[in-house]
Amino acid sequence: MDKDKLPVMLFAIISLLMPAALSATDPLLNFCSADVRNSQFESNLERLLESLSSNTSIAGGFYNDTVGDGLDIVYGQALCRWDVNSTVCQNCVDEARQEIFKSCNKTDAMIWYELCQVRYSYQMFFQLMVYTGKYLDKDSQEKNVSNPHHFNDVLTYLMINLSGAAAFSPSKRMFATGKIKFSGKDTIYGLQQCTRDISPSDCHSCLNSALTDLLGCCSSQQGGTIVSRNCNVRFELFPFFNDTSNSLLIYPQSKADRWKKWKVVILVSASIILLAAIVFCTVHLWRKKGSEDVKDEEKSEQVLLQDLPSPTGVTITEEGMFIISEELAFMDLATIKIATNDFSDLNKLGQGGFGTVYKGLLPDGKEVAVKRLSKKSWQGLEEFKTEVVTIAKLQHKNLVRLLACSFEGEEKLLLYEFMPNKSLDVFIFDLERRAELNWKIYYNIIEGIARGLLYLHEDSRLKIIHRDLKPSNVLLDHEMVAKISDFGMARIFCDSQNTANTKRVVGTLSLLLTAPIFIFRTC
Incomplete structure (x- = not known):
């Protein structure tokens, strides 16, 4: 005789000989809700429960009934496990009837036993599937399995097969049991059941929801149960049902499958290593080429500066040095140094990528902004040349005016008109200062920026793309007139040029204005 069949046969014999003992256990779970029942409702309920107790076993283990009318009507339903005989079913429902009537003084209640369940309500619930899964905390679920990952895979395979059989096999009466080998000595036993008043698709949906909860709570434990209004699922590592019609399932994993998994792991690992090597080599070559491109671009921009017609008062020698005449102060x-108190931090107005700006007071009482280019910036001299060349001849009310320049030794300085309201970012990123701006001022600022850009792109003799336009480079005078500043990043176009390529990113990321920006036709 098959050793696996012996416990099942013993269970069947005991259930036939001692039906009362099987049903005389404590309820697994009960649920009470809604309003307190009145005397008429209670009288109808008592008749209903007696009807369920008398008729469920006769009807094949599932029975619906209704008693009363109007506000005191009561709907009831009882379900027995399909693998128990009629005597066990009737005893279980009768015990559930007594317990639910005694323990719950509500108009809506449900009670679950291991072999049956009973539900009543003041609302009609027949043929309606509403999943409300509840997890049963039992001693068996406190014991963990040795290999939870593999156990979860095998359990899932078993329960998915059972849910399909229970829902879509008419001969199963929405009830299915099964077993599957988990290891050489352990077998998983599973059971699934739905109330027979719902459709097969609703049954399948309910069982899938219950399976999700079951795997969430108990997939690493030695047993688990989820009960709900329309379906129940359970598994154990021992035979707990009286159903010999099921056969042992085989988990579909062979040596070939395991080798396929290893091949996938090996191929993926090799691909990752190869991809990492390709990325490393590409980045290395890109950086090497990028450094060469930057040098080439700097050289090309220097040649471009030398080819430009010099503004009046500024001469650039072949060595790149400046000769300043009286026309440019x-x-x-x-x-x-005296004007800025020797570049005191108290006079600092701001700091950018290529230098610091200080407030200065000239001997004649005029306020100026002094830009002191960084000594450590290897691009400093080029930026200084660019700014002097581009700004010296630019005259527009929406561009900051260059007043003078100075260079002695390593010091390279530019003097601009002073903007008492500082820059646009001071207002838009400060809640208190932002409140000082109204829509008219916003409009005037936007219009001023646009007019300044239009002049740079279309109306000035030197066609300019600013390339670092951002709130901190839009200054505001005492009347809140916007003036574009800081041309250290500017790209100059010749008269016949309308496009240009750059091989490196320049400028600063900003929340409102980014560079490059407003690419219009420039010639």
């Missing part, structure tokens, strides 16, 4: 370093 030149100021000695000593005067600027």
